[in-house]
Amino acid sequence: MYSIKILNIFMLNFRSIKINTIYRNTYKGGTKMIDEFQGKYGFLSNFYDSEIEIEYDGLKFESVEAAYQAQKCMRRSEKEKFTKLNPSESKRLGRKVYLRPDWNKIKAGIMYELVKIKFTTHEDLKEKLLETGDQELIEGNWWHDNFFGKCTCLECKKKEQRNELGKILMKVRKEIQNN
Ligand SMILES: [Zn+2]
Numbered sequence: 067m068y069s070i071k072i073l074n075i076f077m078l079n080f081r082s083i084k085i086n087t088i089y090r091n092t093y094k095g096g097t098k099m100i101d102e103f104q105g106k107y108g109f110l111s112n113f114y115d116s117e118i119e120i121e122y123d124g125l126k127f128e129s130v131e132a133a134y135q136a137q138k139c140m141r142r143s144e145k146e147k148f149t150k151l152n153p154s155e156s157k158r159l160g161r162k163v164y165l166r167p168d169w170n171k172i173k174a175g176i177m178y179e180l181v182k183i184k185f186t187t188h189e190d191l192k193e194k195l196l197e198t199g200d201q202e203l204i205e206g207n208w209w210h211d212n213f214f215g216k217c218t219c220l221e222c223k224k225k226e227q228r229n230e231l232g233k234i235l236m237k238v239r240k241e242i243q244n245n
Pocket residue numbers: 208209210211217218219220221222223
């Protein structure tokens with residue numbers, strides 16, 4: 067009786083692990099990859115904001131997204147507004163600000179710095195990033211961002227898709243691995 071109960075629990079766990087794996091990971095050409103930063107892999111997203119602090123240029127933000135959007139501004143007083151915003155609010159405000167003129171040239175570099183801060187100052191996130199091993203990381207999205215990610219819509223699939231955030235995450239992972 068007892069052993070059947072244990073076996074049942076075991077089978078249930080096993081099944082959910084299996085479903086989870088199939089659901090979250092896809093295989094392409096034999097290489098395992100993570101192509102959406104949601105659920106189990108939500109911590110890879112710039113929108114991840116559960117109990118993290120990103121300190122950059124003397125200001126403290128609640129997510130990489132907020133810190134990143136703030137850097138679009140020239141003035142400190144404007145950047146400060148982002149310290150109190152959640153990721154969605156930051157993204158919205160980031161669309162309205164007066165963009166610093168060199169933004170397109172520096173944005174990927176700033177993203178790299180912020181992602182590096184995120185994964186080197188939070189031990190739990192560092193561990194989780196390392197647990198992804200050598201899987202390819204792709205920021206699959208539906209909002210047509212083909213610079214930092216790869217949009218999955220049919221139109222975007224025909225375009226150049228750079229996946230810069232995925233590349234930054236893999237670069238940071240490699241740097242932590244080699245450290
Ligand atoms: Zn698209």
